[in-house]
């Protein structure tokens with residue numbers, strides 16, 4: 222039995238697409254973009270996006286994909302309130318069958334994984350009041366290299382078998398399709414499922430290659446719009462950006478599917494998973510849990526079980542939300558809801574917290590003296606007279622439900638709190654270097670129609686840090702649409718180890734409705750960097766602040782191998798071996814802290830020997846590009862790079878694709894040094 226995990230090389234171009242899309246700027250009026258609600262699907266299935274579980278993202282074909290997993294997940298759905306929250310389908314993915322069909326042509330369940338057969342697990346799932354799903358491919362074999370049988374040419378036999386087992390959901394993949402037209406292949410299985418007489422949700426999984434959004438309605442109930450998701454921020458972001466432009470095609474019974482959830486699998490932070498879950502819900506995506514719920518944290522259950530957010534996904538109007546504004550990595554998504562409310566997601570894809578503002582009018586609400594604003598992650602209600610504003614953490618999403626409400630004044634004013642450090646350039650990380658005072662600003666904003674009183678600001682840093690206000694920390698009243706700012710001087714003690722540290726703004730005030738004291742806190746992060754020493758040093762010996770890379774990770778003292786950490790070879794440029802340097806792959810950026818104390822970067826740069834790509838090498842000192850190599854290929858001799866970085870707080874080493882895509886763009890920075 223195979224326990225191997227499959228790798229999909231196509232993932233690489235997804236990252237490139239994501240990087241290319243990062244700078245997209247556009248604006249759409251919310252109202253004009255709203256499709257009319259679609260009539261219910263003819264068969265009444267999937268009137269809201271399907272919710273449930275699928276094992277693929279957590280187990281692939283490892284041994285723990287077996288009947289125990291399925292039973293355990295069904296148990297957890299019930300015991301942890303997920304069934305009650307709406308999760309219904311417990312679905313198997315690839316590798317459940319033996320490679321050969323039975324002599325009569327039937328598929329045969331793997332007897333090691335499913336010793337009691339598939340019907341027994343389906344019965345177990347049904348007995349819990351849940352539904353059961355299975356997987357096949359519209360090809361001669363499924364996608365796994367071990368070659369499990371697909372249903373092409375066996376559609377009716379397989380559909381009948383699935384129906385006899387009690388299958389309620391079929392995910393139908395695209396591998397080994399023998400070049401047969403996709404619409405034909407998927408329509409044939411739709412008809413075979415229909416002929417069984419059993420209601421079965423039909424999930425088209427052809428990765429968006431034949432534009433299923435143009436023909437999938439009426440064939441399947443959902444269709445993948447992209448290649449496979451993986452458990453990384455870059456993958457999630459890239460898929461989001463490909464799926465969010467397909468909003469016109471979704472509606473009850475016919476959904477865009479940006480692939481299953483990675484929430485809880487460990488490759489992203491909880492902030493990033495909240496973003497993933499928020500934006501999938503804003504896009505009315507199927508919510509199929511992809512984590513092994515036997516192994517996840519309480520925070521994962523909290524994210525997956527957020528009923529306020531689930532209600533947005535499952536809203537009966539069935540409209541896919543879309544961005545009405547996206548600029549510089551800050552996005553405002555709006556999803557119209559049944560009854561006239563709007564769901565609004567303020568999404569910050571950047572590495573630094575940022576304020577994102579919109580208004581009731583901009584999100585398409587009618588004029589009103591006030592609106593009820595519910596924060597769907599804090600689960601608090603407030604009122605606003607129109608402004609919607611939040612300082613959103615790096616990679617975070619603030620999500621609201623807002624609607625005109627005649628009784629808006631019953632709720633307290635909507636407040637937003639922030640702690641922001643002065644940045645050395647736009648987009649810089651919130652750096653606090655040891656023994657170097659930095660300026661912070663705390664802000665409390667009031668979007669309500671009533672003042673809050675007796676406001677007091679606090680800035681809370683780790684206990685050994687020094688924090689000193691440099692302006693007033695108190696104000697008697699904060700009125701409508703006012704912001705109360707306090708400036709602070711903060712420093713971390715000498716020798717503070719590099720890392721990320723919480724720094725939060727807390728405001729005490731008096732709730733105008735109740736007269737009771739209240740507090741509001743916003744937690745931000747400070748990055749304490751490694752400080753380079755005086756003299757000349759190899760940068761590959763210094764810890765970077767952050768990196769991005771086109772394929773695989775940036776490699777230290779090796780070339781980029783394009784996949785896993787440490788898979789690169791020796792750094793060689795034109796036959797010369799270099800023991801020190803960085804191996805990157807366009808599009809790439811490696812950032813170091815220099816704290817204004819360094820003067821020069823030097824390196825020999827070029828495309829790695831044997832590679833066919835073309836790249837440019839750039840050095841950025843804070844927000845300024847101070848070196849540009851122009852286009853280099855393997856035909857060019859290694860280029861001597863000398864860049865003046867005097868005074869910069871941070872430097873970035875950037876490799877671009879020279880404008881022709883990122884294929885084979887292995888960019889080597891040999892003998893890379895920094896002088897401070």
Ligand code: GLA
Nearest residue numbers: 277314315364365394426449
């Ligand atoms: C394809 C699909 C995945 C998964 C695997 C199984 O890659 O897109 O979601 O089903 O096949 O092999």
